[in-house]
Each structure stands twice: as structure tokens, then as C-alpha cells.
Amino acid sequence: MTLAPELSDRVLGELVDALGGEYVLTSKVARMNRARVPAPFPVHRWRERIPDLVVMPGSTAEVAEVLRVAHAHRIPIVPRDGGTGLTDGAVPERRGIVVDVKRMNDIREIDPVNRTCTVGVGINMLKLNEELAPYGLIYPDDPASYPCSLVGGRTGTSGWSLIGSRYGHSRDLVLSFEFVLPTGRVIRVGDGGGAKVSKSSSGYQLKHLFMGHQGTLGIATEATLKLYPKPEAELSPFWAFPDYEAAYRCVQQLAHAGIATFAGAVLFDEWKVAYLRRDDEAYIPQPADVRALVCAVAYGHEDEVRAGGRRLMRIARDAGARYLGDEISQGDWAARHDRYATPLHGRTKSGQVAPMSWHCEDAAINYTELPQVRLEWHGIVERLRERFDVFDDWGMFCYTSADTGVDYLTEIDVGIWEQNLDDDAWAAWVDAKRDIAEVALRYGGSISACHGSCREGEVDLVPMELGGGYDVMLAVKRAIDPHNIMNPGKYGLDRAYTSGGDV
Numbered sequence: 001m002t003l004a005p006e007l008s009d010r011v012l013g014e015l016v017d018a019l020g021g022e023y024v025l026t027s028k029v030a031r032m033n034r035a036r037v038p039a040p041f042p043v044h045r046w047r048e049r050i051p052d053l054v055v056m057p058g059s060t061a062e063v064a065e066v067l068r069v070a071h072a073h074r075i076p077i078v079p080r081d082g083g084t085g086l087t088d089g090a091v092p093e094r095r096g097i098v099v100d101v102k103r104m105n106d107i108r109e110i111d112p113v114n115r116t117c118t119v120g121v122g123i124n125m126l127k128l129n130e131e132l133a134p135y136g137l138i139y140p141d142d143p144a145s146y147p148c149s150l151v152g153g154r155t156g157t158s159g160w161s162l163i164g165s166r167y168g169h170s171r172d173l174v175l176s177f178e179f180v181l182p183t184g185r186v187i188r189v190g191d192g193g194g195a196k197v198s199k200s201s202s203g204y205q206l207k208h209l210f211m212g213h214q215g216t217l218g219i220a221t222e223a224t225l226k227l228y229p230k231p232e233a234e235l236s237p238f239w240a241f242p243d244y245e246a247a248y249r250c251v252q253q254l255a256h257a258g259i260a261t262f263a264g265a266v267l268f269d270e271w272k273v274a275y276l277r278r279d280d281e282a283y284i285p286q287p288a289d290v291r292a293l294v295c296a297v298a299y300g301h302e303d304e305v306r307a308g309g310r311r312l313m314r315i316a317r318d319a320g321a322r323y324l325g326d327e328i329s330q331g332d333w334a335a336r337h338d339r340y341a342t343p344l345h346g347r348t349k350s351g352q353v354a355p356m357s358w359h360c361e362d363a364a365i366n367y368t369e370l371p372q373v374r375l376e377w378h379g380i381v382e383r384l385r386e387r388f389d390v391f392d393d394w395g396m397f398c399y400t401s402a403d404t405g406v407d408y409l410t411e412i413d414v415g416i417w418e419q420n421l422d423d424d425a426w427a428a429w430v431d432a433k434r435d436i437a438e439v440a441l442r443y444g445g446s447i448s449a450c451h452g453s454c455r456e457g458e459v460d461l462v463p464m465e466l467g468g469g470y471d472v473m474l475a476v477k478r479a480i481d482p483h484n485i486m487n488p489g490k491y492g493l494d495r496a497y498t499s500g501g502d503v
């Protein structure tokens with residue numbers, strides 16, 4: 001299913017009629033740019049993932065028209081917002097048309113009384129929060145890609161936020177959104193019917209279905225978001241530990257402390273500390289006796305944050321921590337909102353510096369399982385490294401996902417020397433990613449807390465993770481997208497049209 005040559009002129013004509021020639025892009029540069037992602041699919045096979053066309057609609061009606069054309073001609077459609085997704089969701093598997101929604105970046109309403117705003121999905125959180133500042137409000141969806149991921153992509157991935165332990169994640173913060181189905185029909189989904197309602201028991205809860213689907217069910221165009229008062233104060237203490245075990249115990253004590261302003265805590269393991277000491281220019285290197293690090297963050301009114309902060313400091317001190325001081329603490333937390341600029345180099349086995357791209361494998365893991373998962377994941381990367389000298393272990397982070405510390409977004413960062421990557425090394429990497437996902441499932445976790453699990457390797461295990469739920473997923477896909485035009489090839493959903501999906 002792709003843009004058949006005999007249809008090209010007709011399809012182009014229909015799209016130009018709908019959007020105007022300026023917003024139907026056919027040049028190689030425009031198309032290649034829309035295949036680009038930060039932690040890529042095999043770059044040596046980039047050519048296979050370039051779309052036939054790019055369109056940039058300016059309204060819901062225009063998106064609906066594009067989908068009507070694609071539906072009629074059975075053309076693959078891939079929604080794309082910031083293009084920062086780490087599971088290749090916005091990369092076309094079957095070419096077709098990339099729908100870049102960035103032009104829809106306006107703020108349509110700010111309702112300070114109900115504390116909501118309504119925006120086009122092409123806006124980013126940085127810009128949105130600048131506009132909200134005069135109202136004393138914030139939209140607290142705060143990924144490490146804060147300046148460059150956009151509201152539509154946060155919806156498409158059901159994103160995870162650094163300060164989600166206080167404010168919730170994208171699924172909690174997006175109240176409702178306008179959604180264009182593959183046929184071109186426009187619906188609004190939320191909790192029940194009201195655009196600004198945060199809890200309803202009316203009918204099926206469709207909001208969750210239409211979030212995190214990686215563009216396989218349709219395109220969100222406008223979203224109504226929950227706002228909070230801009231916090232008066234922020235505290236982000238950063239502590240060093242002589243061993244992983246002490247840091248591991250401390251992070252959960254911080255999460256369990258019941259401090260209302262607690263917004264999250266992060267555990268850095270010894271591989272991560274070594275990597276930061278060695279290669280991250282942004283970081284002030286710690287002496288060799290520092291083997292693990294923990295940072296916590298609290299947001300709220302000045303008096304609450306000060307009182308909560310004293311308690312956090314006491315807990316960390318009693319757990320054997322050494323406070324790293326205000327400057328390093330504030331600097332690390334500031335850097336955490338924009339990890340785009342990770343140093344793009346790693347080391348070969350002999351220690352030689354090599355240009356490398358960043359690959360981040362993430363999972364949701366319960367606190368009790370973190371130490372075992374950590375050792376198994378590092379073992380997988382170590383074995384990979386022994387066979388191919390193009391991989392580097394950049395260590396692990398574990399972030400609280402909730403204020404109870406029940407589960408942690410757990411990530412291992414791997415550097416890959418893309419220029420030297422060939423089919424054999426890629427195949428080994430795909431196997432390693434499958435193994436990493438398998439460990440997460442074996443320890444009762446989920447393959448992804450954050451990015452989604454669409455890429456080669458991990459995607460094979462999604463049916464195993466979801467069990468009968470995966471059959472429901474196939475049935476839903478077939479019912480909503482009868483011609484498989486929405487992001488075909490993702491999540492193994494092609495099988496909805498051949499076998500499976502009976503419920």
C-alpha cells in the first residue's frame with residue numbers, strides 16, 4: 001500500500017485543492033527531514049523510510065480532508081509533531097503521506113477560572129508556558145524533551161513527565177481532544193462529553209484509547225489541557241552515595257515520605273555516574289568514590305517547599321548521602337528538561353572516542369525489581385559490546401512515576417557508532433532490545449513507561465505483554481481503520497487484517 005504512480009497526479013491535485021500548493025511538499029529535502037528522529041531506526045537503511053509526500057494542514061477541517069483523500073485512495077498516513085519520539089512512531093514504514101501538524105500551534109482559549117487552556121496540537125510546552133505565565137498558571141507536562149516535543153506527540157505517545165509524581169503525566173493533564181478518524185470523521189474524546197471535565201462515568205473511557213496509539217488510529221488536532229498555579233518555589237537537591245544499595249534505599253524513602261510537594265526522584269546507577277564523569281561535558285565530575293546519585297524535586301508554595309525540603313534533606317542524610325550543593329543541584333535539574341543535547345560521542349572498548357547516537361530503552365519496573373533488572377540489562381549490553389565494537393553502555397536512570405514509588409521509569413542508555421553499523425550489528429542490537437524487553441516482562445513490568453514499544457525487537461513481545469488485550473487491540477484497529485491507512489506496520493497491527501483480532 002503506497003502512493004501508486006498512476007494516482008500521484010490525482011492525489012496531489014486533491015491535496016493541493018484542499019490545502020493550497022504551499023502546504024503540499026514534494027521536495028526531497030522536505031521529505032527526508034520528516035524521516036529524521038533522534039534515536040533512529042537503522043540509519044544505513046534510511047532511504048526505505050522516506051515518505052512520498054508531506055502535508056502541513058492548518059486546521060482540523062484540512063486534516064479531515066487529507067484523511068478523506070488517503071482513505072479513498074488507500075494511502076498510508078503518518079502523523080508527525082515534534083519528531084522526538086524514541087520508538088520511531090513518526091517514521092514512515094510504508095512511505096505514503098506524512099501529516100506534519102506543526103502549523104496548528106495556536107492558543108485558542110485560556111480559561112483561568114476553570115484552569116484550562118485549549119490549543120492546537122502543534123504547540124510546544126515551552127511556548128505554551130511562556131503565554132500562560134502572565135496568568136500565573138503552568139501546563140506541567142515536563143518531559144526531558146520539554147522544548148522540542150509538542151502537545152500532539154505527547155498525546156500520540158501518552159507521554160511521561162519528570163514531575164508526574166506531583167502533577168500526573170500527559171494522560172492526566174490532557175482533558176479532551178478533537179480527533180480525526182481515518183475516514184475523515186471528526187470526534188471529540190475526553191472523560192465523557194464535556195471538553196473541560198476531568199472525571200466522568202459516562203460510556204466507554206475513549207480518551208485513553210486515543211492516547212498512546214502512536215498515530216495508528218487517527219490524528220489529534222486540538223487539545224484542552226489542565227492547568228496548575230505556577231509554583232512559587234522549586235527545590236531540586238542532588239546527593240552522592242558511596243554505593244548503589246544506599247542510593248536505591250534512599251530513593252524509595254524519599255518517595256514514601258508523603259511530602260505533598262514531592263514531584264519526583266531519580267536514581268543514577270554506577271554505570272551512569274561513570275559515563276557522566278567520563279563524557280558529559282555538562283556535568284561537574286564527581287570523585288571516584290561516588291558510585292551512585294539521587295536527585296529529588298519539589299514544587300509548590302515557598303513555605304511548603306522549604307518545610308518539605310528540610311524533610312527530604314534529613315532522609316537523604318540519614319541514608320548516607322552527601323549533598324552536592326545548590327549550584328550542581330540546580331544545574332542538573334535545569335539540564336534534565338533538555339536532554340536533546342546529550343554529548344554525541346561514546347567510547348570503543350579500547351577507550352577511543354567515537355561519534356555515537358543515543359538510544360534509550362525504557363520500561364516500567366516496580367521498585368522491588370530494580371536491582372535485578374539493572375544487572376540483567378547491563379549484562380545484555382556487555383555481551384553486545386563484546387561482539388561488536390560499535391556499542392557503549394551509558395548507564396541507567398530510574399525515575400519515580402508516582403508519589404508512592406510503586407513503579408519507576410527505568411532506562412538504559414546505549415551509544416551506537418552509526419557510521420560503523422552494518423546489518424549484522426543492527427540484527428544483534430534488535431536481539432538485544434528484544435532481550436531487554438523480555439527482562440522487563442519477566443520481572444512483572446511493562447516494556448515501555450514512556451516512549452512506546454513499536455521498534456524492531458521489543459515490538460515482538462507486545463502480544464505477550466498484553467495477552468488477550470492485544471486481540472482487543474487488533475479488533476479495535478480493524479474496526480476504526482478498515483483499510484489500515486494509519487501508520488501501517490506499527491505495533492504488528494497488520495495482522496488485524498489477515499488473522500487474529502477475534503474477541
Ligand SMILES: Cc1cc2nc3c(=O)[nH]c(=O)nc-3n(C[C@H](O)[C@H](O)[C@H](O)COP(=O)(O)OP(=O)(O)OC[C@H]3O[C@@H](n4cnc5c(N)ncnc54)[C@H](O)[C@@H]3O)c2cc1C
Nearest residue numbers: 081082083084085089143144145150152153156160215220
Ligand atoms: C532528549 C529526549 C528526551 C526525552 N524525554 C522524554 C521524557 O522525559 N518523557 C517522555 O514521555 N518522552 C521523552 N522523550 C520522547 C519524546 O519526546 C516523546 O515521546 C514525545 O511525547 C514525542 O512528542 P513529539 O511531538 O516529538 O511527537 P512525534 O515524535 O512527532 O510523534 C510521536 C508519535 O505520536 C504520533 N503523533 C504525533 N502527532 C500526533 C497527532 N497529532 N495525533 C496522533 N498521533 C500523533 C506519531 O505518529 C508518533 O507515533 C524524549 C525524547 C528525547 C529526544
